[in-house]
Amino acid sequence: MPELPDVEMTRCDLKRWLVGAIVTAADTEDARLSRPESPRAFAHALVGRSFEHVERRGKWLRLDLDDGGKVFSHLGMTGGWVRVAVGAAVVRFERARIDVALHGRAFSVRYVDARRFGRLLAVREDLADWNALGPDPFADGIDIGRFSQALAKGRRAVKEIIMDQRVFAGIGNILATEGLWTARIDPRSSGNALLLPTDARAIARGLRRAIARELADRKRYTDGRADSFFVYGRAGQPCPRCSTRLSSVVLGGRTTVFCRGCQVRRRPRASQSDA
DNA sequence: CGGCATGTTGCGCA
DNA sequence: TTGCGCAACATGCC
Numbered sequence: 001m002p003e004l005p006d007v008e009m010t011r012c013d014l015k016r017w018l019v020g021a022i023v024t025a026a027d028t029e030d031a032r033l034s035r036p037e038s039p040r041a042f043a044h045a046l047v048g049r050s051f052e053h054v055e056r057r058g059k060w061l062r063l064d065l066d067d068g069g070k071v072f073s074h075l076g077m078t079g080g081w082v083r084v085a086v087g088a089a090v091v092r093f094e095r096a097r098i099d100v101a102l103h104g105r106a107f108s109v110r111y112v113d114a115r116r117f118g119r120l121l122a123v124r125e126d127l128a129d130w131n132a133l134g135p136d137p138f139a140d141g142i143d144i145g146r147f148s149q150a151l152a153k154g155r156r157a158v159k160e161i162i163m164d165q166r167v168f169a170g171i172g173n174i175l176a177t178e179g180l181w182t183a184r185i186d187p188r189s190s191g192n193a194l195l196l197p198t199d200a201r202a203i204a205r206g207l208r209r210a211i212a213r214e215l216a217d218r219k220r221y222t223d224g225r226a227d228s229f230f231v232y233g234r235a236g237q238p239c240p241r242c243s244t245r246l247s248s249v250v251l252g253g254r255t256t257v258f259c260r261g262c263q264v265r266r267r268p269r270a271s272q273s274d275a
Numbered sequence: 276c277g278g279c280a281t282g283t284t285g286c287g288c289a
Numbered sequence: 290t291t292g293c294g295c296a297a298c299a300t301g302c303c
Contacts, residue, residue: 003282074283093301115282117299118282165283173281252294255279279301280301284297286294
């Protein structure tokens with residue numbers, strides 16, 4: 001579930017379900033999710049409170065309570081939120097439950113997470129992880145000048161740079177892979193070789209298109225999995241643009257699919273003497 | 276059974 | 290002080 005578009009869809013769900021709702025009961029027993037806080041803090045902070053806002057930055061969600069408390073949710077690799085009737089049986093992979101009343105109706109919102117890489121924290125102050133996030137390319141747009149600087153500074157591969165949450169909050173392996181394919185840039189290119197404004201703009205456009213595409217997909221197939229990816233997960237298959245057999249490499253520990261035929265590799269310059 | 280997975284973090288080492 | 294590579298986390302699914 002977990003890249004920017006999925007989290008944005010989740011934000012919309014939670015906003016619709018919870019803003020204005022009063023918590024009647026809350027529970028989580030999973031110490032992993034709430035580390036380093038105690039799972040008990042969760043119920044204690046929520047019961048009797050109401051939700052005022054649901055914010056998102058990158059892959060993090062923040063639910064603001066009417067007493068100034070905040071609930072942070074990160075979906076990890078397999079996390080998600082679902083709404084069920086109050087008293088409904090425990091949902092498969094359920095890790096937390098929030099029962100609420102809204103407009104005289106009662107229902108329950110459950111956090112599910114098979115692998116439990118997610119986080120769920122009830123705190124009073126913004127998390128350091130939240131404060132460290134860079135601009136969100138969907139909510140904030142992409143500042144080409146700032147992005148170009150981040151590229152110029154980085155010696156890492158461009159794919160690793162755009163997946164750095166301090167550079168772009170919310171870009172994960174799928175969006176980075178798809179966005180670079182759309183931009184026709186080889187993900188192995190080093191950042192400091194991409195000083196051309198046209199390259200930065202191409203990547204920005206590729207990322208925006210990848211985000212828009214996945215958002216549209218999620219809206220269309222609320223439940224089903226329609227992998228309409230251009231290249232992600234398609235190593236060995238023909239490139240949809242030029243039919244070259246798609247390649248796969250590992251960058252920063254993540255599988256990276258790209259096309260050697262139409263994605264240009266930029267090599268770093270030995271010096272910056274040229275004009 | 277083996278391999279892979281949309282994410283993050285911590286550790287050892289250069 | 291960075292930054293890199295990699296194992297680890299916990300579990301499902303193909």
